[in-house]
Amino acid sequence: MSTRALLTKSGLRPRKRLGQHFLEDPGIINKIITHARFDNKDVVVEIGSGLGALTIPILPHISHVVAVEKDPLLIAILKERVPLKDNEKITFISGDILKFDVKEIYDRYQQKIKVLGNLPYNISSPFLERLIVNRDYIKSAVLMFQYEFAQRLTAGPNRKDYGALSVISQYYARISPLIKIKRQAFYPKPKVDSMVLEIDLERPYPFQAENEESFHRIVKAAFSCRRKTILNSLERGMVSVPREMIAKALEECLINPKRRAENLTIDEYIRLSSALTPDKTSLLTHNKVNVI
Numbered sequence: 001m002s003t004r005a006l007l008t009k010s011g012l013r014p015r016k017r018l019g020q021h022f023l024e025d026p027g028i029i030n031k032i033i034t035h036a037r038f039d040n041k042d043v044v045v046e047i048g049s050g051l052g053a054l055t056i057p058i059l060p061h062i063s064h065v066v067a068v069e070k071d072p073l074l075i076a077i078l079k080e081r082v083p084l085k086d087n088e089k090i091t092f093i094s095g096d097i098l099k100f101d102v103k104e105i106y107d108r109y110q111q112k113i114k115v116l117g118n119l120p121y122n123i124s125s126p127f128l129e130r131l132i133v134n135r136d137y138i139k140s141a142v143l144m145f146q147y148e149f150a151q152r153l154t155a156g157p158n159r160k161d162y163g164a165l166s167v168i169s170q171y172y173a174r175i176s177p178l179i180k181i182k183r184q185a186f187y188p189k190p191k192v193d194s195m196v197l198e199i200d201l202e203r204p205y206p207f208q209a210e211n212e213e214s215f216h217r218i219v220k221a222a223f224s225c226r227r228k229t230i231l232n233s234l235e236r237g238m239v240s241v242p243r244e245m246i247a248k249a250l251e252e253c254l255i256n257p258k259r260r261a262e263n264l265t266i267d268e269y270i271r272l273s274s275a276l277t278p279d280k281t282s283l284l285t286h287n288k289v290n291v292i
């Protein structure tokens, strides 16, 4: 049955506020599933299962899926659509993914989770932040984002989309573009195209910052005025650090102070954060991430 017919039969309309754009194109659905390279031992958490466009076809490829969906009316429809033989393979959770505890699933199944989702666009940033914070419990995520947001996530230095979001995300995960998806693949049709990305949290950037809080602070300060030179933008963005100290750190890292935030590599941000970490003893206490 088509998405439209399913909704009409239940007297429902897509809810804009919840970003309800349902995938309809079977070719695209297959492509996403193939690219996600599921394994029959995988435990998957799906974000926004909707009417099951992805949930139902992944069932033969995985061990278990936890379908988290904010709209209880859609859960009721999906429950009826799951083939009887697969009932054991799926857990339904009616709730907000931003309040969901993935560690609980990790503990229950004693293995790292794979995340899948055609994410509502308005929660892209906060959800990404939660992925990173919970990275110890997650293998990887295959997620659909608004095309422009995906461009920012994957951009490298010297590109106009390269920003704090790119540097910090690519520090924690290897991010690969999988499939571009035209808006026509959805009902109702959104105003923008999408992109599916793989976020591999088991392959972070090969070098670690000595102090991740300091790394975040510096990256954000650098990009807070991207038109200015790196020296000026760090001076403006890090009010508590004197200009001479920033200049000295840049020199130590062999970074020309006239360059701009968008020209610096992740590696350079990592080195700069070490050179600018004022109190290395804070290393022992830090564990807080405020990513995006």
Ligand code: SAH
Pocket: 018, 019, 020, 021, 022, 023, 024, 047, 048, 049, 050, 051, 052, 053, 054, 068, 069, 070, 071, 074, 095, 096, 097, 098, 117, 118, 119, 120, 123
């Ligand atoms: N996966 C389905 C539906 C995608 S639309 C498909 O591809 O067809 C996005 C879905 O996310 C909707 O069903 C919407 O109700 C749900 N959703 C929106 N915000 C959510 C949140 N905070 N937590 C969980 N689900 C959410």
